Amino acid sequence: MxxxxxLILDDDVRYAEDHxxxxxxxxxxxxxxxxYAQDQLGDIVYVDLPEIxxxxxxxxxxxxVESVKAVSELYMxxxxxxxxxxxxxxxxxxLVNTExxxxxxxxxxxxxxxxxxxxxxxKDTYIEMLKEGA
Amino acid sequence: xxxxxxxxxxxxxxxxxVLHQWHVESGAHMALFGGYEMxxxxxxxxxxxxRAVLTAAGLFDTSHMAAITVDGADAFxxxxxxxxxxxxxxxxxxxxxxxxxxxxxxAYLNDRGYVIDDAIIYQFxxxxxxxxxxxxxxxxxxxxxxxxxxxxxxxxxDLSDNLGKMDVQGPRAAVILSKIIDSPExxxxxxxxxxxxxxxxxxxxxxxxxxxxxxxxxLLSRTGYTGExxxxxxxxxxxxxxxxxxxxxxxxxxxLIPCALAxxxxxxxxxxxxxxxxxxxxxxxxxxxxxxxLPYTDDGxxxxxxxIGFEALKTAQYDEYTVPFAGFDLxxxxxxxTTKVIDSDGSNIGIVLTCATDMAIGRVEGVxxxxxxxxxxxxxxxxxxSCGFIKVKKRLQPGDIVSIADERRTLPxxxxxxxxxxxxxxxxxxxxx
Numbered sequence: 001m002x003x004x005x006x007l008i009l010d011d012d013v014r015y016a017e018d019h020x021x022x023x024x025x026x027x028x029x030x031x032x033x034x035x036y037a038q039d040q041l042g043d044i045v046y047v048d049l050p051e052i053x054x055x056x057x058x059x060x061x062x063x064x065v066e067s068v069k070a071v072s073e074l075y076m077x078x079x080x081x082x083x084x085x086x087x088x089x090x091x092x093x094x095l096v097n098t099e100x101x102x103x104x105x106x107x108x109x110x111x112x113x114x115x116x117x118x119x120x121x122x123k124d125t126y127i128e129m130l131k132e133g134a
Numbered sequence: 135x136x137x138x139x140x141x142x143x144x145x146x147x148x149x150x151x152v153l154h155q156w157h158v159e160s161g162a163h164m165a166l167f168g169g170y171e172m173x174x175x176x177x178x179x180x181x182x183x184x185r186a187v188l189t190a191a192g193l194f195d196t197s198h199m200a201a202i203t204v205d206g207a208d209a210f211x212x213x214x215x216x217x218x219x220x221x222x223x224x225x226x227x228x229x230x231x232x233x234x235x236x237x238x239x240x241a242y243l244n245d246r247g248y249v250i251d252d253a254i255i256y257q258f259x260x261x262x263x264x265x266x267x268x269x270x271x272x273x274x275x276x277x278x279x280x281x282x283x284x285x286x287x288x289x290x291x292d293l294s295d296n297l298g299k300m301d302v303q304g305p306r307a308a309v310i311l312s313k314i315i316d317s318p319e320x321x322x323x324x325x326x327x328x329x330x331x332x333x334x335x336x337x338x339x340x341x342x343x344x345x346x347x348x349x350x351x352x353l354l355s356r357t358g359y360t361g362e363x364x365x366x367x368x369x370x371x372x373x374x375x376x377x378x379x380x381x382x383x384x385x386x387x388x389x390l391i392p393c394a395l396a397x398x399x400x401x402x403x404x405x406x407x408x409x410x411x412x413x414x415x416x417x418x419x420x421x422x423x424x425x426x427x428l429p430y431t432d433d434g435x436x437x438x439x440x441x442i443g444f445e446a447l448k449t450a451q452y453d454e455y456t457v458p459f460a461g462f463d464l465x466x467x468x469x470x471x472t473t474k475v476i477d478s479d480g481s482n483i484g485i486v487l488t489c490a491t492d493m494a495i496g497r498v499e500g501v502x503x504x505x506x507x508x509x510x511x512x513x514x515x516x517x518x519x520s521c522g523f524i525k526v527k528k529r530l531q532p533g534d535i536v537s538i539a540d541e542r543r544t545l546p547x548x549x550x551x552x553x554x555x556x557x558x559x560x561x562x563x564x565x566x567x
Binding site for chain 2: 001002039040042043045046064066067068069070071097
């Protein structure tokens with residue numbers, strides 16, 4: 001597994017405690033899981049995506065990622081309505097491993113409260129959190 | 135989203151094999167298993183490791199397993215009393231007795247007929263045996279054998295952390311080992327499935343000797359836990375790292391890669407092999423897919439010998455059945471929490487013991503096909519199927535469809551006779567050279 005210093009941590013996203021990331025995409029917010037999360041999970045073999053139009057509150061479970069070892073819940077880093085899901089993940093769930101911040105994005109939402117983003121961690125705070133847990 | 139790193143938290147110091155540092159330096163994802171900190175997968179990932187064993191070869195560090203020697207004039211009687219297999223009638227179709235250079239799979243039961251651990255017994259000669267049990271079980275099984283041997287001429291030694299072991303599994307295993315052992319044509323002549331040659335001690339000469347090209351002695355056994363062709367190698371701890379690197383080096387051109395415990399688990403599940411303390415354990419060792427481990431008479435109505443637990447098995451009113459299943463896609467249920475098995479009437483009839491994903495199989499018009507099946511479609515690249523074992527209160531037949539459920543998900547699965555087809559464990563060695 002990767003050392004914390006070797007993790008790829010995007011500058012332009014904010015991080016949740018559960019290792020999801022969120023990025024502004026115009027008025028929308030795009031969401032995925034961090035390099036730390038995909039490294040911990042191992043080969044992702046299946047992603048359970050929500051339906052477009054569904055609404056979830058911040059912290060609510062919106063789907064799961066399944067690796068060879070386990071099924072892990074995904075929690076909304078910010079609340080909102082699903083406007084898009086990454087259909088590439090159906091045939092290529094491994095994109096979550098190989099491109100966690102780009103091709104491996106999971107959902108895109110219309111955020112209910114844009115202020116939610118401020119509650120998330122920036123990169124340095126997230127790194128600190130990871131180091132404390134190690 | 136990620137479970138707390140319970141597996142890697144070390145309250146007590148975990149045990150380590152001599153290859154631990156190598157695993158960590160290779161970037162392996164580590165976790166606790168059987169009291170040892172072991173690699174779960176390397177940066178290659180589980181799917182690549184699982185498939186490598188089917189198409190080329192994989193090298194597994196299995197030094198965490200426990201070895202016990204059993205010696206003395208009464209060693210055979212002691213083992214015969216403690217082990218489920220009838221050692222006087224266990225080799226081949228003719229049911230010959232165990233003999234030097236042969237080994238046999240079975241289990242040690244307690245007097246309630248419950249499995250303490252499954253194991254393999256090796257015979258060196260009339261008065262010298264070795265039994266291999268699971269990680270962390272050396273002390274308990276050694277004590278069990280010692281108790282059973284009270285008053286007998288038997289001496290039991292737990293070798294556990296004083297022996298190295300690694301498994302080379304996959305179709306290229308013999309070709310790779312040919313490059314690193316002396317006189318491979320002699321070693322590989324007459325080495326059937328569940329036979330072995332050599333010893334990890336230089337002074338031992340039965341059955342035959344097997345050495346690396348530099349003279350290092352090894353015990354080479356045609357066994358393994360993946361269901362595919364291959365070997366287990368026993369060697370002294372001081373030579374373990376050297377052997378590991380020698381095999382990796384020799385195997386590189388043949389596609390051999392190091393493989394770890396997650397791939398080991400998915401391979402054995404697809405091979406319909408039990409995991410001790412999960413698929414077999416503290417319940418009567420009856421009504422399961424491994425009845426060949428019990429000494430039934432030809433008509434199946436009795437046992438051919440007495441052994442610890444036999445009376446309990448004969449009189450048990452045991453109405454549960456352990457059966458293998460295969461799913462229709464790769465999704466699994468988690469066996470960490472509560473599980474259910476729901477039959478066609480909607481009744482909860484049992485629990486899920488193992489649910490893994492065999493990444494090398496898929497269904498073609500309902501039939502399970504492997505990436506190595508001779509009749510597979512061109513460009514067959516399956517996503518994998520869930521598979522494993524359930525324990526249910528009702529007799530089920532192959533072809534029955536039930537649902538398995540954890541706290542969040544319910545999935546249909548099919549009861550099957552076998553899981554991954556076209557396995558190579560028993561393939562004649564001559565065909566693999």
